[in-house]
Every structure is written in C-alpha cells, then in structure tokens.
Amino acid sequence: MAVPHLIRRGVSGGSPLHPLRGLLFASQEFGQRSLSSETGDAAAQLKGAREEVKQLLKATSCHPILVRLGWHDSGTYDKNITEWPKCGGANGSLRFEIELKHGANAGLVNALKLIQPIKDKYSGVTYADLFQLSSATAIEEAGGPKIPMVYGRVDVAAPEQCPPEGRLPAAGPPSPAEHLREVFYRMGLNDKEIVALSGAHTLGRARPERSGWGKPETKYTKNGPGAPGGQSWTSQWLKFDNSYFKDVKERRDEDLLVLPTDAVLFEDSSFKFYAEKYAVDQDAFFSDYAEAHAKLSNLGAKFDPPKGFSLN
Ligand code: HEM
Numbered sequence: 001m002a003v004p005h006l007i008r009r010g011v012s013g014g015s016p017l018h019p020l021r022g023l024l025f026a027s028q029e030f031g032q033r034s035l036s037s038e039t040g041d042a043a044a045q046l047k048g049a050r051e052e053v054k055q056l057l058k059a060t061s062c063h064p065i066l067v068r069l070g071w072h073d074s075g076t077y078d079k080n081i082t083e084w085p086k087c088g089g090a091n092g093s094l095r096f097e098i099e100l101k102h103g104a105n106a107g108l109v110n111a112l113k114l115i116q117p118i119k120d121k122y123s124g125v126t127y128a129d130l131f132q133l134s135s136a137t138a139i140e141e142a143g144g145p146k147i148p149m150v151y152g153r154v155d156v157a158a159p160e161q162c163p164p165e166g167r168l169p170a171a172g173p174p175s176p177a178e179h180l181r182e183v184f185y186r187m188g189l190n191d192k193e194i195v196a197l198s199g200a201h202t203l204g205r206a207r208p209e210r211s212g213w214g215k216p217e218t219k220y221t222k223n224g225p226g227a228p229g230g231q232s233w234t235s236q237w238l239k240f241d242n243s244y245f246k247d248v249k250e251r252r253d254e255d256l257l258v259l260p261t262d263a264v265l266f267e268d269s270s271f272k273f274y275a276e277k278y279a280v281d282q283d284a285f286f287s288d289y290a291e292a293h294a295k296l297s298n299l300g301a302k303f304d305p306p307k308g309f310s311l312n
Contacts, residue, residue: 039152039309042124046151046311049122049130053115053137061225061238062114063138064204069094069111070135070297071200072104073128076163077299079188085156088163089300092127092155096162104168107210128153132297139293142203144240145286148294150308153301169261171206171213176264177271187299193292195265195274199285200293202244204237205230206257218255231257242286245279 057063076088085091093099100109111134119130129151136147156162167186173179184194205221206214207230214231221230225238233256234243247253248262265275278285301308 039305042152043309043311045122045124046129046133049118049125050133050137050311052118052121053134054141056114056118057138057141060114062111063142063238063240065108065111066115066134066138067200067203069108069115070131071197072108072168073131074296074299074301075169075187076167077187078163078167079186084300084302085161086163087300088167090128090132090153090297091161091300091302092131092153093159093162094131095127096159098159099162102165102168104165104170104211107207126153126155128155128301136293136297138203139200139240142238142240145290147290147297148310149297150294150303150310152303152305152308154304171211171259171261173260176260177268180261180264180271187296189292189295191270192274192288193295195271195278196285196288196292197296198262198265199242199244199278199289201233201262202237202240202242203234205232206259207231213259214257215255220255231255233257233262242278242282245275245285249275249279 073092073094074090078087081087085093094105094108095112099105100112115130115134119125119127125133132149132153133151136149140146167183169180169183180194189197208214208216217229218231220232220235220237222228234247235256236243247256248258249266251258265271
C-alpha cells in the first residue's frame with residue numbers, strides 16, 4: 001500500500017511528540033513542502049532504517065533479540081485503560097532505563113545498543129516505530145511471512161510515562177493457561193493469537209543469566225552465531241518456520257527448551273487446536289502469525305497520521 005496523502009492541518013495540528021514535527025515547521029515556513037511530503041520523508045527515513053536493520057541482522061544474527069524488543073515494548077498494553085500512554089503498548093517507552101530494568105526485560109539493553117546508531121542516523125524515525133520495524137524485518141529476513149505493518153507511531157516523551165512492571169507474561173506461573181489468558185486477553189488478544197505468537201520462539205534462546213530459564217549452552221548454541229550459549233526451542237534457531245510446534249509437541253531432544261507456557265499449548269484443549277494445526281501446516285501458521293504480529297505491533301500505539309501509513 002502506498003503512503004497516503006494527508007489532509008492539510010494547521011501548524012499546531014498533530015502530536016508535538018513526533019520528531020518529524022520540527023522538520024515540518026521548518027519546511028512549512030519556507031513554503032516548499034506540503035504535509036504529504038512530511039509523510040513521504042517519514043517513509044523514506046523508515047526505508048533507510050529498514051536497510052540498515054537488514055545489514056545489522058546480516059552482521060550480527062540478532063534477529064531473535066530484535067523480535068523480543070518489539071514484543072516487550074508493545075506487550076505492556078492494557079485495553080482497559082483508555083488514556084494514552086497510561087495504557088502502555090508500542091510507544092517506545094522501553095528505551096528508558098527504568099523499563100529496561102524490569103525483570104522481564106533482562107538483556108534487552110543489548111538490543112537497544114544495537115539499533116541506537118540507526119536511530120541516531122534516522123532521527124525522524126521514532127523509537128516506537130524503530131522497535132516494531134526491527135522486529136518485523138527480523139521475522140521476514142529469517143524466512144518468516146511478510147507482516148502487514150503500519151508506521152507513524154508516536155513516542156512517549158519521558159520515563160514517567162513508562163508502564164508499571166509486571167504486565168508481561170511469566171514463563172513458569174502456577175497455572176500457565178490461566179496466566180497466558182489473563183495477560184494476553186488484557187492486551188485484547190485471543191487464543192489463536194496466543195498460540196501463533198508463541199511460535200516466535202522458533203527463533204532465539206533463553207539464557208539463565210537473563211531470564212533464569214534454559215541451559216548455559218547446548219549443542220545447538222555453543223558455537224553461536226552471535227554470542228554463544230543459552231538454550232533454544234529449535235535446532236535452527238535463526239530460521240523462522242513451524243519447527244517450534246513440531247519440537248514442543250515431540251519433545252525430541254533434551255537440548256531443546258520447553259517452557260511451561262510452551263508446553264501448555266499442547267495441553268489446553270483450545271490452545272491445542274491451533275498448536276496441532278501449526279505443527280502440520282506451516283502456511284496456516286505463517287498466515288495467522290503475520291496477522292497476529294501486526295496486531296501486536298499496533299497495541300496502544302498512537303499514530304501520526306492517525307491511521308499510520310505503510311511502506312512498500
Ligand atoms: C507466551 C508467553 C511468553 C513467555 C512466557 C515468554 C518467555 C520468554 C523467555 C523466558 C525468554 C528467554 C529470554 C532470555 O533468557 O534472554 C524468551 C525469549 C524470546 N521470546 Fe518469548 N515469551 C512469550 C511470548 C513471546 C512472544 C509473543 C514473542 C514474540 C512475538 C516472543 C519472542 C521471543 C524471542 C524471539 C525470544 C528469544 C530472544 C533471544 O534469543 O534473545 N516471546 N521468551
């Protein structure tokens with residue numbers, strides 16, 4: 001879909017928090033650009049950033065941690081809170097130290113460090129957009145489906161606007177199915193989306209020194225790529241496919257990780273319906289994953305322009 005043309009607004013229109021706002025003022029004063037060129041600039045910057053993310057992925061194999069970064073920014077969303085940014089969600093708040101220090105975010109400071117140079121180069125791209133762009137690009141570059149993304153997310157301005165700790169799911173709660181539903185239903189997501197999104201664990205590893213989960217190393221992780229160590233859910237943990245569902249179902253190897261919240265996808269009857277389907281039908285998984293990932297990436301986001309815009 002092409003970048004939409006914007007309706008001309010007054011100079012004071014839109015959010016004061018969008019970093020392109022300053023550029024807009026300057027161009028309007030000289031009368032050389034229309035507001036639609038502002039969106040054009042934003043799209044051009046996002047495309048430039050996307051190319052740099054691809055280079056970064058090639059150089060460092062950081063696909064998994066970029067996916068986790070995007071998810072942990074958006075996954076704080078609470079649909080019961082109508083006020084932005086109190087509702088949490090994809091608003092760039094995860095760049096602030098206070099939120100990076102939440103227990104669930106252990107290690108994600110490394111992801112921020114990796115993409116900060118891209119943010120510095122493309123300063124018109126918000127953190128909220130950059131986190132989601134990086135995550136979707138990582139999925140696609142790892143062989144996953146094309147995610148129907150929308151951009152134009154506005155950033156929160158200050159650490160005081162970060163969500164409280166404790167909104168992300170725990171991996172070993174007493175009743176995993178109940179816990180997953182409590183957390184994901186609060187985000188407005190359903191059982192199908194819980195199972196599809198859990199399939200993101202086809203990528204990456206858990207590290208005892210970060211989350212407390214996983215082995216220090218396995219035969220699949222001892223040589224990297226990237227920093228060696230940790231325990232992966234799948235043997236080819238940089239390839240996005242449906243092997244997560246096959247491996248969790250079969251428990252074929254002690255070296256592969258199954259968290260209590262992964263195991264329950266084959267125990268709870270409603271979750272199981274989808275997990276069994278995805279284990280045998282990668283196309284169904286890709287299609288449901290792409291839709292759920294796009295929805296996740298939009299949770300709690302305030303867009304400027306209000307409906308956002310897509311990149312081609
Ligand atoms: C269903 C509830 C979920 C739980 C309980 C959970 C838990 C975890 C835990 C404990 C880790 C290990 C972190 C570490 O030690 O560094 C992890 C990693 C990861 N999670 Fe999840 N997760 C969940 C859902 C998701 C979702 C919805 C996504 C994305 C859509 C996701 C993407 C990832 C990725 C890609 C990694 C690997 C990170 C890396 O290798 O650095 N997870 N998750």
